[in-house]
Amino acid sequence: MTEVTQKHPKVLLFSIMFGFGLLAFAGVLVGTSNSSDYQVGLRGTEARRLFWGNYSNMTDNRTIANMSASSSSGPSASLTSSEGSLESFNSLDSMSSGSSGSLKHHLKSAYVTYQGLAAGTQWAITITLMLIYSCIYKTKVVDKITPMVHQPPTGKDQFEFGLCDCVTDPQVCCNVLFCHYVRIAHTNAVSGVCDFWETFCCMFLASFCVCGPLCLNVYFRIHIKDHMGIQDNCFADFCLAFFCLPCVAGQQAMAVDEVLGWKFKCPCNIEHVSASGGYGRAATY
Secondary structure (H helix, E strand, O other): OOHHHHHHHHHHHHHHHHHHHHHHHHHHHHHHHHHHHHHHHHHHHHHHHHHHHHHHHHHHHHHHHHHHHHHHHOHHHHHHHHHHHHHHHHHHHHHHHHHHHHHHHHHHHHHHHHHHHHHHHHHHHHHHHHHHHHHHHHHHOHHHOOOOOOOOOOOOOOOOOOOOHHHHOHHHHHHHHHOHHHHHHHHHHHHOOOOHHHHHHHHHHHOOOOOHHHHHHHHHHHHHHHHOOOOOOHHHHHHHHHHOHHHHHHHHHHHHHHHHOEEEEOOOEEEEOOOOOOOOOOOOO
């Protein structure tokens, strides 16, 4: 493979990372704007609450004064005062109902904001744990493996392992099911396609798009096949990636591990196996 071809994937990956990073930054700006609007709404609610409290006190004082005047002026004045008090209470009831509707609206906004903060906290904790596991995984697994050299052409267009063969090995199955981004980064690093952290960051940023990880893995899969001397089939690889990303990641992982003579052990360990392979297939590349 020429030097230009080797550098091309990194340029493309950094472009993808930059694009998804802009999308993530835009999302943060939108969230900040919504939070500011919510704070303004809270201040408006507090101001209205003070206004209606003062108005209620003034209405009560006026009602007491009217009742005192009616007791000293006779029946006709009492009737007039009663009608005025009734109108005041009706007006107050209508304004109170409007204030209640506004309060319900802000309570709903507060609930939505609370749900957003809870989801954001859970997301931050998940990402932190994933980064910690990724650092340990890279040190104890990936850094111990010598990257694969470029293999000669084999004349095949598919891997030795089937799409669902990863279910035959529970440890690989768990690895690709719960940490498929880490496993894809591992496979790319040891096959010489892309560095571990570059792959991990690209897959994470691509997850902000609905089909981002699937499309990106098609790109990785084509280059893994090229390094292993397997002919690529872009249409088939694209369809398989949309079928089940963990299954595709497991197929690629088992094929690369078989060639290199390693077998993964949960949670962060590897075992060197004989040349006959560690997953029950001969390393024929």
